[in-house]
Amino acid sequence: MTMLSMRNLLPALTAVLLAPWVACDQPQVPGTQAIVIPATAAEGGAQTVARPTLVFQDTLHAFGIISEGHVVTHRFSFRNEGPGQALIADVSTTCGCTVPKTWPRHALAPGEEGVVEVAFDSQDKSGPQDKVISVVANTDPSIVRLHLVGEVLTSH
Numbered sequence: 001m002t003m004l005s006m007r008n009l010l011p012a013l014t015a016v017l018l019a020p021w022v023a024c025d026q027p028q029v030p031g032t033q034a035i036v037i038p039a040t041a042a043e044g045g046a047q048t049v050a051r052p053t054l055v056f057q058d059t060l061h062a063f064g065i066i067s068e069g070h071v072v073t074h075r076f077s078f079r080n081e082g083p084g085q086a087l088i089a090d091v092s093t094t095c096g097c098t099v100p101k102t103w104p105r106h107a108l109a110p111g112e113e114g115v116v117e118v119a120f121d122s123q124d125k126s127g128p129q130d131k132v133i134s135v136v137a138n139t140d141p142s143i144v145r146l147h148l149v150g151e152v153l154t155s156h
Contacts, residue, residue, distance in 0.1 A: 076115065
């Protein structure tokens with residue numbers, strides 16, 4: 001390699017190696033723009049396309065009053081009302097005490113049903129709780145927020 005090409009390679013290599021640290025300062029927001037399913041994608045991307053809709057039986061589960069240390073699980077059931085296939089890209093929560101356990105990882109045909117199962121661990125929690133679970137999909141709306149609400153009593 002000549003000295004001139006080494007000089008051009010060094011800035012490019014530096015940029016590639018520093019990119020992950022620079023990107024760490026930016027919030028990571030899940031999106032659905034990269035999800036393309038032929039049944040719902042527009043040719044050329046410029047057209048407005050009807051996106052499928054996930055209809056949840058409930059978006060809020062009130063677990064009542066529990067003692068600290070109990071784990072509450074709930075299954076949020078839903079149905080793809082179409083048009084086209086729906087694909088859940090991500091299920092995330094607002095804190096580590098609430099964990100999404102299962103959700104469909106495959107495209108759901110219109111009329112197909114699914115479940116998002118979550119668990120809330122009340123260890124080291126007290127008082128009123130509202131845990132938010134965000135379901136990100138190629139749907140309208142693109143984010144559905146589910147809630148686990150209730151109160152945790154401490155044993156002190």
